[in-house]
Amino acid sequence: MRHLLKPSALAAAFALLAPLPALAGPTLGIGVSFAFGGGTSVDTGAGLRIFSSDRRDRFAGTVGLDYMFTSRNIRPTLGLAYIGGQLYVGADVGFDALRAAPDIGASVGYVNSR
Numbered sequence: 001m002r003h004l005l006k007p008s009a010l011a012a013a014f015a016l017l018a019p020l021p022a023l024a025g026p027t028l029g030i031g032v033s034f035a036f037g038g039g040t041s042v043d044t045g046a047g048l049r050i051f052s053s054d055r056r057d058r059f060a061g062t063v064g065l066d067y068m069f070t071s072r073n074i075r076p077t078l079g080l081a082y083i084g085g086q087l088y089v090g091a092d093v094g095f096d097a098l099r100a101a102p103d104i105g106a107s108v109g110y111v112n113s114r
Helices: 002-017
Strands: 027-036 043-051 058-068 073-084 087-096 101-111
Touching: 027 058, 027 073, 027 087, 043 073, 043 087, 043 101, 058 087, 058 101, 073 101
Parallel strands: none
Antiparallel strands: 027 043, 027 101, 043 058, 058 073, 073 087, 087 101
16 A cells, blocks of 8 residues: 555646746846936946846846946846846836935846746
8 A cells, every 4th residue: 555655646746746837047137227216317327137037028026236327326226127038128126325215217138038
């Protein structure tokens, strides 16, 4: 009886796991960022992003770091991006260290997706 339980338990486990999709890995991206904060103009910068997924045609969480050209400021970000092909479009919340306040932003760029 003991030998009958092991194969049936294994078969049941595979049956439960079969419909689950494969997990996607994190990936990197680089792009252009636009921050909308308390200033009178939009601050433009270049940024790096780490995406929670590398899957195309899906949304992914992001963690990033931007160098803003106008303010000459480093801006850490948390956001959400849509990965389509090798490009991403994202929205994020960043921290403006000069004003010591959060701001909102948008970004677009290249991502290594599959």
